[in-house]
Amino acid sequence: MGVANEMTALPEAYFKAEVIEVRSLSSVMRRIVLGGDGLADYRSSGAPDEWFRLMVPPERQQRVELPSQQGRQFHFDDPQPAPRWYSLRRWDPERHEATVDIVVHDHGVATRWAEAVQLGDQVLISQPHGRGIDTEADWVLIMADQTGIPAACRILESLLPGQRAHAVFEAPDEAATFTPTSPADLRVCWAYNPSPASIPSPLSAPVRTVELPPGRGYVWMAGEASCARAVRRYFRHELKWRSQQFDIVGYWRPDAEVYQRRFREVEEQVATVYEAGQRRGADSEDILDEVYSVMESRGL
Numbered sequence: 001m002g003v004a005n006e007m008t009a010l011p012e013a014y015f016k017a018e019v020i021e022v023r024s025l026s027s028v029m030r031r032i033v034l035g036g037d038g039l040a041d042y043r044s045s046g047a048p049d050e051w052f053r054l055m056v057p058p059e060r061q062q063r064v065e066l067p068s069q070q071g072r073q074f075h076f077d078d079p080q081p082a083p084r085w086y087s088l089r090r091w092d093p094e095r096h097e098a099t100v101d102i103v104v105h106d107h108g109v110a111t112r113w114a115e116a117v118q119l120g121d122q123v124l125i126s127q128p129h130g131r132g133i134d135t136e137a138d139w140v141l142i143m144a145d146q147t148g149i150p151a152a153c154r155i156l157e158s159l160l161p162g163q164r165a166h167a168v169f170e171a172p173d174e175a176a177t178f179t180p181t182s183p184a185d186l187r188v189c190w191a192y193n194p195s196p197a198s199i200p201s202p203l204s205a206p207v208r209t210v211e212l213p214p215g216r217g218y219v220w221m222a223g224e225a226s227c228a229r230a231v232r233r234y235f236r237h238e239l240k241w242r243s244q245q246f247d248i249v250g251y252w253r254p255d256a257e258v259y260q261r262r263f264r265e266v267e268e269q270v271a272t273v274y275e276a277g278q279r280r281g282a283d284s285e286d287i288l289d290e291v292y293s294v295m296e297s298r299g300l
């Protein structure tokens with residue numbers, strides 16, 4: 001599982017950033033710009049889908065310390081920060097400023113942090129990693145719920161003039177919609193979902209009705225995990241697309257606490273299947289099929 005593997009690999013460095021701007025982009029999205037001297041050596045991977053670890057500080061903690069390092073292990077001061085994955089919405093290499101757009105939902109440490117954060121607050125972030133996308137495809141289909149929209153917007157900005165692109169985005173309501181910018185020939189559709197934690201994402205339905213243009217296509221999707229799995233199943237198993245033609249990733253799931261408890265029961269088996277696949281040099285999507293089959297046999 002390419003992304004999961006890269007995401008669980010330890011980051012090579014942490015940086016101390018300072019909050020220099022906070023604003024609401026919509027009723028559910030907070031934009032936070034990070035800067036300060038601690039980002040002097042921060043570098044973008046250059047991949048438009050890049051993500052990093054935001055080490056959410058304990059509540060009301062405004063100052064943070066860099067972790068100590070032993071080999072590849074990092075040790076954070078107590079009380080420990082909580083790691084959460086976020087996309088690097090924008091990196092300004094001249095000003096050394098990183099922009100992150102955070103969805104605020106019912107509960108969660110990152111949500112609470114984004115709601116309460118103030119100018120000057122410090123936070124640790126890891127070096128970003130990305131996989132990149134196929135920029136040479138004749139056409140691109142980008143699908144994202146609110147959590148995938150920051151990376152999706154950056155991907156759209158990275159497309160080539162004249163390339164055909166279709167974006168299908170999920171929003172809580174019309175007030176949360178906007179016009180993404182892209183040099184590509186872009187068409188955007190919105191699907192509404194006022195309660196993503198309790199109502200299944202509407203993103204998987206349009207994929208079956210969108211008329212896929214001729215030529216070599218590429219699909220990037222990020223959003224709720226079961227929806228991402230359904231969309232992946234469609235392209236991989238129904239349309240029989242090759243793994244290089246799509247990157248479809250679950251960014252979050254409802255009731256993560258319950259899921260984690262159930263996942264722990266198959267964790268070892270999943271790791272064995274995953275490592276065996278890697279050892280024999282199997283394609284990452286073939287390994288993912290095997291992992292899903294273990295998980296699905298246990299109702300996950």
Ligand SMILES: Cc1cc2nc3c(=O)[nH]c(=O)nc-3n(C[C@H](O)[C@H](O)[C@H](O)COP(=O)(O)OP(=O)(O)OC[C@H]3O[C@@H](n4cnc5c(N)ncnc54)[C@H](O)[C@@H]3O)c2cc1C
Pocket residue numbers: 051084085086087088101102103104105106107108109110111112146147148150151196197250251252253254255256257
């Ligand atoms: C590579 C990658 C990039 C990502 N980029 C972004 C990004 O740019 N912006 C962004 O907002 N998110 C992004 N996410 C998703 C984000 O990491 C999760 O939503 C994360 O769980 C939020 O942390 P939290 O502390 O707020 O909630 P958690 O403490 O993780 O979860 C608390 C509860 O909230 C539920 N929950 C988690 N996320 C949501 C949600 N979005 N809506 C409703 N309920 C939720 C969980 O199931 C759990 O029950 C990304 C994820 C990945 C893997």
